[in-house]
Amino acid sequence: MAASPLPRWAPTPSPTRPLRTPGTPTAGGATTSPWRSCVPSITFSSIFFRAPRGLPGGSHDVDHQYSHHGGIAPLDGVEAVQRRQDEIMTTATACSRGVFLTWDDLSVTAPAAGGRKGRAVILDGLSGHARPGEVLALMGPSGCGKTTLLDALAGRLSPNMKMRGDILINGLREKLAFGTSAYVTQENMLMATLTVTEAVGYSAQLQLPDSMPVAEKRARADRAIKQMGLAAVADVRIGGRVCKGISGGQRKRVSICVELLASPALLFLDEPTSGLDSAASYHVMSRIAGLARRDGMTVVAAVHQPSTEVFELFHGLCLLASGRTVYFGPASDAIDFFDANGFPCPLRRNPSDHFLRMINKDFEESEEGSTIVSPRAAEVIQTLMGSFISRGSLRTEKEARATIKKGTSLIPQRQATFLTKTFVLTKRSIVNMHRDTGYYWLRFVIYIAICLSIGTIFFNIGSNFASIQARASMLMFTSTLLTMMAIGGFPSFVEDMKGQ
Numbered sequence: 001m002a003a004s005p006l007p008r009w010a011p012t013p014s015p016t017r018p019l020r021t022p023g024t025p026t027a028g029g030a031t032t033s034p035w036r037s038c039v040p041s042i043t044f045s046s047i048f049f050r051a052p053r054g055l056p057g058g059s060h061d062v063d064h065q066y067s068h069h070g071g072i073a074p075l076d077g078v079e080a081v082q083r084r085q086d087e088i089m090t091t092a093t094a095c096s097r098g099v100f101l102t103w104d105d106l107s108v109t110a111p112a113a114g115g116r117k118g119r120a121v122i123l124d125g126l127s128g129h130a131r132p133g134e135v136l137a138l139m140g141p142s143g144c145g146k147t148t149l150l151d152a153l154a155g156r157l158s159p160n161m162k163m164r165g166d167i168l169i170n171g172l173r174e175k176l177a178f179g180t181s182a183y184v185t186q187e188n189m190l191m192a193t194l195t196v197t198e199a200v201g202y203s204a205q206l207q208l209p210d211s212m213p214v215a216e217k218r219a220r221a222d223r224a225i226k227q228m229g230l231a232a233v234a235d236v237r238i239g240g241r242v243c244k245g246i247s248g249g250q251r252k253r254v255s256i257c258v259e260l261l262a263s264p265a266l267l268f269l270d271e272p273t274s275g276l277d278s279a280a281s282y283h284v285m286s287r288i289a290g291l292a293r294r295d296g297m298t299v300v301a302a303v304h305q306p307s308t309e310v311f312e313l314f315h316g317l318c319l320l321a322s323g324r325t326v327y328f329g330p331a332s333d334a335i336d337f338f339d340a341n342g343f344p345c346p347l348r349r350n351p352s353d354h355f356l357r358m359i360n361k362d363f364e365e366s367e368e369g370s371t372i373v374s375p376r377a378a379e380v381i382q383t384l385m386g387s388f389i390s391r392g393s394l395r396t397e398k399e400a401r402a403t404i405k406k407g408t409s410l411i412p413q414r415q416a417t418f419l420t421k422t423f424v425l426t427k428r429s430i431v432n433m434h435r436d437t438g439y440y441w442l443r444f445v446i447y448i449a450i451c452l453s454i455g456t457i458f459f460n461i462g463s464n465f466a467s468i469q470a471r472a473s474m475l476m477f478t479s480t481l482l483t484m485m486a487i488g489g490f491p492s493f494v495e496d497m498k499g500q
């Protein structure tokens, strides 16, 4: 590929971070490869560091410059060299303890909708992989199966779904142990009555081991809040439908914050930027990408229409249409892939908009009267899938196979003990009940009413032999009632315990 011009979606180059297109020769004479962004290499690696075999970047990979978004920018002087060396070492350590997630020929079916017989295919023979230190974006039209793929990878498919195929963690078929993965769902799972600091603080106490000092847990929670840009609303309640609290986008950021506390090796994000404006989306995603790079976290995120800048943060792209792979590979190569197949991205159009527009079949009929002559989405999907199978998927399989060789089992992280969890959850429940005025006062009124009725029924029961029986009945009735009332809150408490 020619060294210039820049790709049409590229932002204006900054003086500290010149942009390079994939395959563009670098100053050192090597070519860039964002998909191998874990790979410190060439000029600097040959001086300071050579990635060990087995790591991405090992052996042949050393011919690639680590140049991806937010990666190594050209700096001058001894300080710059030192900084680059540190960055390289951090990335290498991160890669060596991360999770290589591979899925091969993955299919998922669910009962057919509308009472029809048989099963509907939701995902159809998907293969791919995600690597430590990198962000893999799952994109595709609404209903194409992004959440289902995330659920399958995270081992959280609903019971009515059936899965076929392999999901390997570092090449091994094993379950995700505690603390190794976290999942930020589309739904808001936060307690409306808690403030941001409390919500994150309680989660820190529940997730982090008892051996960690309380001050450190608090410091971690505060750091996470700051990292997600929530310092200004730290003391504001989360809120919900009834009482207004923080905004929907801020709630999403709190959910991400909570999941990042235990520094999971594998992070699944379902629509992490929904409800966020473009600046907030960029900040959130760039922080996640930064943490992934720093801690060697493997991130798989289902995203809807990322902005150009957010798209630039992705290392890999998995583009789905109707449960099948249209494209899997470096995010930066997708535009060339569409171009090569006759669907070039118009100048100044956001590439992700272009991809989704080309493969969305849902609104074709309403566009029939339109004067815009565009190929039908079904044909585009067919062409791209054909091209991907003949070219791309071969490479994907090769990379997946290389990934499978790692073979290191995951070590579960230590967590809070059962006693600590019970104590923290009880405390949180009490705070929640106390602040939830409807819940609290309604119960209070009910108890007063019950007390009055019992008091009236058993008023002046005397002190003869029959009154002993009456007192026993009253005690029995009261204790049964209190037990039943308490059991009402039990299922949610158990769910909370399971969720931790």
Ligand SMILES: Nc1ncnc2c1ncn2[C@@H]1O[C@H](COP(=O)(O)OP(=O)(O)OP(=O)(O)O)[C@@H](O)[C@H]1O
Pocket: 110, 111, 122, 140, 141, 142, 143, 144, 145, 146, 147, 148, 149, 158, 160, 161, 302
């Ligand atoms: N438990 C289920 N039982 C039956 N069908 C399901 C189930 N879960 C998902 N589906 C179907 O699978 C398809 C893909 O759903 P999924 O939620 O994975 O899509 P998506 O790409 O994440 O959509 P969106 O971007 O709108 O969130 C949909 O047609 C949906 O109706």
